[in-house]
Amino acid sequence: MMQEEAYIRERPRKWKDFLAHNLNLDIRKYKRNLKKLNRGGLFLFTFFLILALFPSLFAPYSPTERFIPYEAPSTAHLLGTNDIGNDILSELVYGARISLMVGFASASISTLIGLMIGLFSGYFRGTPDELLMGFTDVVLIIPKIPLIIILGAFLHPSIWILILVLGLLSWESIARVVRSKTLQIRETGYVKSARCMGFSSFHIMVSDIFPNLIHVLLPKFMLATASAMISEASLSFLGLGDISMKSWGIMLSFAFSRGGFIRDMWWWYLPPGICITLCVMFIALMGFGFEGREKENGKRGVDSE
């Protein structure tokens, strides 16, 4: 009862409390300040999201339209133009879509794989658990970025392969978390009663366990998105990105390799870098926020028992 009430009371403040729970900061006293920051963070992330969804509303030109190359910022080109004369601001706006897409798509893949492996090994326990978790541990040790580099070098990736590779290689921590949570949930009364009533394992997993995993999955998904975006940017920097789809990482890499850096054109290399950092940070903060909430809920659950 108590918990339900608390939940209802908290519900309307959900968005405001994002950062409040972030990283377990003892923030009660500073709530007002944080709310400001928090709103700002969420607002900016939404801004990036809108950029990614409707780039044509914000970009002054098409990203492939050509002007005079290497131009400094002016009223016509707020962030100047690059080596082949594309408007950098437009590129930046269109890049949001690609960067975010890579992040979210590969995070979806890894979350899905992690969910399935974790759910199976947590629910069935015993030998499947031993095998799957053993496999997870084995994969966890292999360093991801070098592996992706070597795969990228052999495959000359399109953006889809990049998404797939990033997604396929970062599910381990999700699987672990899901497994431990599943182990907890499967011992709860409602799962036991569902088992007694003879529902199939599949049914129990989908309708009883999965809904309770969402709290754990959401922060993990956010953090996976953040790290996938950084990985994509890093790979692009090495020239392993998809040149036909200009993400922020590719822009930054071009700025570095095609003279933006040497010519001191800060308006070329600074904006994509800052965009990546900020965007990743907001996503990660949201993830931390969910994680903090989850911890708090967990604690309360223990207390009420």
Next chain:
Amino acid sequence: MNALLEVKDLNVSFQGNENEKGNENEKESGTAVFYVSFSIREKETLALVGETGCGKSVVAHAIMRLLPPESRVKGTIEFGGKNLLELSEKEMTKLRGKEISIIFQNPSLALNPVYSIGHQLAEPLRIHGQEKRKGKEWKEKEERKEKVWREKEEKNEKGLKMRKNNFSNVARVLKRMGFSNPHEYMGYYPSWCSGGMNQRFLIAASTMLDPVLIIADEPSKGLDRNRVAELEIELKRLKEKSETAILLISHDLGFVRRLADRVAVMYAGEIVEIADPSSLFERPLHPYTQGLLNSLPERGFVPIPGSSPPLSSPPEGCRFHPRCPFKEKLCMQEHPELKESNGRAVRCFLCL
């Protein structure tokens, strides 16, 4: 007999929801302890009883000044002529563990899992050993003790010299507590031992420096019958052998009856009755004390109806009146004071 510890009008409130009750509304501040006054004489055992959440532990932590920073503590706690609440953190640190020490209710969690028992037991010696030179009295006392020990040691163990004085002290204390081979146990870690064993280690650590006051915060909680009996023996020996006053906090009335010299009953953050155990258990005055005693298994297992009020919004008038079988109109309107009469005190309009 002069008072060792004198608590006057102690008030503890928590801001925000960080207190251990947890589910208060955030903006309301809960008052956990409400004008609590009592005193402990030297070598006396005062028991503080009451149901869970009535603020007993808060009192204990307030004396040690261990409450979280969100708490507001008012009143005075006089210990050896000093008001503990006005001491600087540095002075307080010197008192903790040396003059006043505490035994927590969950021994397995109170011991640090990554240090060996010996290390942790020697810690009070190590911490306060550095200050030995400063206090003259302490030094003399210590020297006297050391002399006695040395004589004993030379006699018994033909001058066996330990590498570290601290560790030999620890071993001695453990031996005194009935551990046959203390050196083996000193190498153990808390996770290797049972809860009862850890409890004894904890008591050993807390009594290592012969403090003047020991606060035992629900030491019997979570232990099974045999362990409680063992603990009782332990505490009794502590009482008899050393010159220590004990503030015993417990909800186990039988345990309290066997150990305490005086008993204070707490309800909803207030002391409702103080008396010596024999008169309290035989002739309880306050309706709450009566209710508590009636809820004991040997007295018929009759629970008190209702539950304790939330600390954030205590009822008007007498705090016990919603559950009191004898309540009158006055009880709902006015808040009774703690009144003393021939050696016992009670907070009730009806019991005078």
Next chain:
Amino acid sequence: MSEVIKKTLRYAASFFLIVTLNFAFPRLMPGDPVKNLIGEDVYVSETVMEELRAEMGLNMPLYNQFTAYIGDLLRFDLGYSYHLHSPVAEVLRERIGWTILFVGVSVLLGTVLGTLLGAYSGWKPETKANRLVCYGFIALSCTPPYFLALLFLEIFAFKLGLFPFKGFYDIPTPENIMYHMFLPVTVMTLFSASRNFLIMRGSVIQEKGQLYALYARAKGLYDTAILFRHVMKNASLPIITLLALDVGFLFSGALFTEIVFSLNGMGTLIYDAIIGKDYPVLQGSFLVIALAVLLANMLADLLYAVADPRVRRPA
């Protein structure tokens, strides 16, 4: 005991997987395996290619190829780089020392800095400064390492001219090397510190609510003494494993930093190999890095067993 066996088995499996992956890449990836094994941009005639195919045993069944490959590995033969005209093992040996020095120094500094600051920040009550530092480290951990390196290079080397912007040294004296390494090491230290800071902070916040911390206070320990004597040791236990898993990540970060600062270590080697499609070098680098990470993890497991008495409980 069965835990130990399980762990050993897992490490063996990881090792096997790494080696197998390395073996499989050139043979399974699209394109001619010979090309994949010698590097794409090497121009050789048809006849030479066939000779090479026979020489490398690519006509043999896969099983034989695998045993031959393992044999090569045992002799530290990682193939031959046709770009650099020298055996890969040789090339790696030349470069890896610098990278290990670079990574070692920065990870050490970063770990010390990050854990200490993180512990302190988690221990002390929440103040504005504390929160600011915390957000600073979150921002650092969210910055792609090479962007941070670029910024530092731009500001401190180009704009302010305080530090050189290229290479490990002009003249190989310790002072000169330190002077050259200062910026890249700072970048990597910050990067590694930011990760440690966040983990340690969370860990300390969790631990400081534990009863033993309160008990330490009750024993009469000073505030910071509780942190350093009691809480830190408990809080750093999870750090050990996380740190080991992070080694791979930090290694990659170091690669990017090397590229930006044109340091002649593994990073630039890999970068050049990617551009030149020098597959043998890439494979060799992957193998070496993966094995380093594997070793780090094993070390962490050993360390954990020593540090945590709960693991080595007598039966």
